[in-house]
Amino acid sequence: xxxxxxxxxxxxxxxxxxxxxxxxxxxxxxxxxxxxxxxxxxxxxxxxxxxxxxxxxxxxxxxxxxxxxxxxxxxxx
Amino acid sequence: xxxxxxxxxxxxxxxxxxxxxxxxxxxxxxxxxxxxxxxxxxxxxxxxxxxxxxxxxxxxxxxxxxxxxxxxxxxxxxxxxxxxxxxxxxxxxxxxxxxxxxxxxxxxxxxxxxxxxxxxxxxxxxxxxxxxxxxxxxxxxxxxxxxxxxxxxxxxxxxxxxxxxxxxxxxxxxxxxxxxxxxxxxxxxxxxxxxxxxxxxxxxxxxxxxxxxxxxxxxxxxxxxxxxxxxxxxxxxxxxxxxxxxxxxxxxxxxxxxxxxxxx
Numbered sequence: 001x002x003x004x005x006x007x008x009x010x011x012x013x014x015x016x017x018x019x020x021x022x023x024x025x026x027x028x029x030x031x032x033x034x035x036x037x038x039x040x041x042x043x044x045x046x047x048x049x050x051x052x053x054x055x056x057x058x059x060x061x062x063x064x065x066x067x068x069x070x071x072x073x074x075x076x077x
Numbered sequence: 078x079x080x081x082x083x084x085x086x087x088x089x090x091x092x093x094x095x096x097x098x099x100x101x102x103x104x105x106x107x108x109x110x111x112x113x114x115x116x117x118x119x120x121x122x123x124x125x126x127x128x129x130x131x132x133x134x135x136x137x138x139x140x141x142x143x144x145x146x147x148x149x150x151x152x153x154x155x156x157x158x159x160x161x162x163x164x165x166x167x168x169x170x171x172x173x174x175x176x177x178x179x180x181x182x183x184x185x186x187x188x189x190x191x192x193x194x195x196x197x198x199x200x201x202x203x204x205x206x207x208x209x210x211x212x213x214x215x216x217x218x219x220x221x222x223x224x225x226x227x228x229x230x231x232x233x234x235x236x237x238x239x240x241x242x243x244x245x246x247x248x249x250x251x252x253x254x255x256x257x258x259x260x261x262x263x264x265x266x267x268x269x270x271x272x273x274x275x276x277x278x279x280x281x282x283x284x285x286x287x288x289x290x291x292x293x294x295x296x297x298x299x300x301x302x303x304x305x306x307x308x309x310x311x312x313x314x315x316x317x318x319x320x321x322x323x324x325x326x327x328x329x330x331x332x333x334x335x336x337x338x339x340x341x
Contacts, residue, residue, distance in 0.1 A: 048158070051324065
């Protein structure tokens with residue numbers, strides 16, 4: 001396999017991580033909504049924590065994107 | 078290079094929008110060119126928009142007009158966030174976090190402006206790691222300065238949570254120190270990558286629309302129209318992301334300042 005092909009396959013594999021982050025972010029908002037519907041009175045006070053969880057889950061997906069970009073555009077040879 | 082290539086092959090280069098180009102060549106300082114770039118221009122525009130927004134709303138009328146309500150809504154929002162996260166002492170840091178929030182929000186939104194239709198090239202200031210990195214470093218520096226100013230070397234107790242068993246302290250200290258030192262990187266990377274990824278996605282979809290339309294009526298119906306519909310949806314999502322990223326940056330900054338002010 002030549003260098004350019006391996007690079008593209010590597011970037012594609014790194015993009016899997018973005019999908020994994022989608023699971024994480026969906027889980028954060030899904031769990032929040034599930035519990036917010038059980039106790040709507042307490043939902044507003046937890047909005048800050050919701051976005052902290054969102055930010056933490058999203059960051060890891062964005063890191064996967066960074067890895068894909070580094071694999072694509074940084075020449076290590 | 079990319080432009081000439083695009084002209085011949087019909088390919089859309091999604092990375093071209095992030096290029097920093099000089100508008101005025103400026104002057105030379107110690108062998109480095111100090112130029113007025115498109116990045117600087119859009120930062121100035123951001124500053125101008127924030128300034129106008131605040132100017133219109135600081136009339137301090139007893140019965141506020143619409144503009145004043147808009148400004149008071151944003152300042153009140155940040156003020157509430159600081160009070161909720163830090164306590165009464167947090168109000169001191171409201172001006173900084175408010176400036177941060179407004180700069181990021183307006184810079185994100187200005188980058189989304191469709192001024193391309195009149196031939197101008199919008200530039201998203203926050204899609205560059207240098208800009209977001211400096212913002213994150215300023216936030217991190219404030220945390221360090223406030224922490225050491227208020228608590229002296231007692232600030233290091235931040236890295237040892239209450240009730241840690243004695244034999245675990247060295248390990249917990251290292252882990253907490255690592256997670257503390259990673260903060261500026263995660264702050265800067267999150268904003269930079271979220272904006273970059275969103276703009277690349279929109280340019281790629283725009284490429285589908287343009288090339289699909291040029292490839293004939295069949296491709297136009299099968300590729301260009303669905304891509305355009307998706308692009309409209311993604312644009313709305315990007316507006317949401319622009320606001321959420323500004324909020325998350327301000328929220329995390331307030332939490333980090335809380336660590337420095339109150340330890341834990």
